[in-house]
Amino acid sequence: MESSNSTDSRSDGAELQRILLVTGLSGAGKSTTLGVLEDLGWETIDNFPVRLLERLVTNPDQQSDTVRGPLAIGFDSRTRGFVPADIIAQLKDLTGRDDLSVSFMFIDCADAELERRYNETRRRHPMTQGRPLLDGIGAERELLEPLRRWADIVVDTSNLSANDLQNHVRDLFEKRDDGAMTLTVSSFGFARGMPPLADLVFDMRFLDNPHWVEGLRELTGQDAPVGEHVQKDPAFAAAFDQIHDLLLTLLPRYQAQGKSYVHVAFGCTGGRHRSVFTAERMAQGLRDAGFSPTVRHRNLGSRAADEIERGKRQGN
Known part of the structure; x- marks a missing residue:
């Protein structure tokens, strides 16, 4: 409304x-x-x-x-x-x-x-x-x-x-006196359900999964070693740049249409590695472009469970 x-x-x-x-x-x-x-x-x-x-x-x-x-x-x-x-x-x-x-x-x-x-x-x-x-x-x-x-x-x-x-x-x-659009960038795990209120959802499961790398499983996308691993994937840079460009095209148009709130969500299997890193990196890119996003990590506090990841290696 x-x-x-x-x-x-x-x-x-x-x-x-x-x-x-x-x-x-x-x-x-x-x-x-x-x-x-x-x-x-x-x-x-x-x-x-x-x-x-x-x-x-x-x-x-x-x-x-x-x-x-x-x-x-x-x-x-x-x-x-x-x-x-x-x-x-x-x-x-x-x-x-x-x-x-x-x-x-x-x-x-x-x-x-x-x-x-x-x-x-x-x-x-x-x-x-x-x-x-x-x-x-x-x-x-x-x-x-x-x-x-x-x-x-x-x-x-x-x-x-x-x-x-x-x-x-x-x-x-929530009233915003400055009339600016409220932008949220979030991460989530598909294994724990889609975010029901997201406007734009990007699936990052095509990237190599740090869960299967020794020493990275217990870390999260906010830790430097995980970020380095995700960025080494040959598909990451091109995909990230295209999503970034798309957002820079869409967000001003949403605001021009009077949309007060936009939620951009990034998902991976467990919601702790690839999606977290991408959301943090994208939020920074949007700040550099003049936006002021709020970052939320829905499943960051959830321990990565082998039963969630097991059997999902192909295509993830």
């Missing part, structure tokens, strides 16, 4: 109050989302009675000259007065007001993942009522479907860890 990082204003120049309504399937991540928004300076209210929504939002005639901060309101199927059709009608009325900037966010998740989460935490789903868990999840999904269709922001957390979701919410709503 690109507009979430911009300042909305009325035609007379007055700043609009930002209202974000957050709902979704139970266990999908609504509470985590509201927690991040609170950290970002939003005033947050969870499980708010939806019928009182219009009363909560100050009438424009009663406003002071002080600009009000952004407000995030969470509600779900447990909330008193939860009738999707009535909620949508209220939101349409709020959207029509010229003093508000209203957005609606739906947190979704696959049934199987919700079932795993509930079984793991042993929490009771609010709509089971003595029936099997998946039946309760299905009933809630059917109830919420009109709201999902109406939402202008939908986040699917099926493949997101809590940390992934937190980072994604920050990407959507």
Whole structure:
């Protein structure tokens, strides 16, 4: 949602109050989302009675000259007065007001993942009522479907860890006063899953694997001997230069299109050697070109396991 990082204003120049309504399937991540928004300076209210929504939002005639901060309101199927059709009608009325900037966010998740989460935490789903868990999840999904269709922001957390979701919410709503694009360069291991929120992914498994070199296995791509080994691969220099040139072409165009956040990810098998070195080297190259990337290494703290690498030598 690109507009979430911009300042909305009325035609007379007055700043609009930002209202974000957050709902979704139970266990999908609504509470985590509201927690991040609170950290970002939003005033947050969870499980708010939806019928009182219009009363909560100050009438424009009663406003002071002080600009009000952004407000995030969470509600779900447990909330008193939860009738999707009535909620949508209220939101349409709020959207029509010229003093508000209203957005609606739906947190979704696959049934199987919700079932795993509930079984793991042993929490009771609010709509089971003595029936099997998946039946309760299905009933809630059917109830919420009109709201999902109406939402202008939908986040699917099926493949997101809590940390992934937190980072994604920050990407959507963290305000940048300078208007600059936020660039993240990361490394990851394919054996531990693809990064679900990356915009550009580059597979570095074509390079010779330091895991199989005596003395390098326990090191990482941040250690000089590993970097030297990766750079000696005949394919590295040409591939790196082409990726670097591609990024220098794409990143300014992303920024020109108003994209506030770009995540470039480099992967290898375990996420500790080739991808780490390439990400560090690329981040430095982008800094030299005038960008200010943040570097993240998702699997750097994971020990390289022989069972992950074994059998993958061919083509890696």
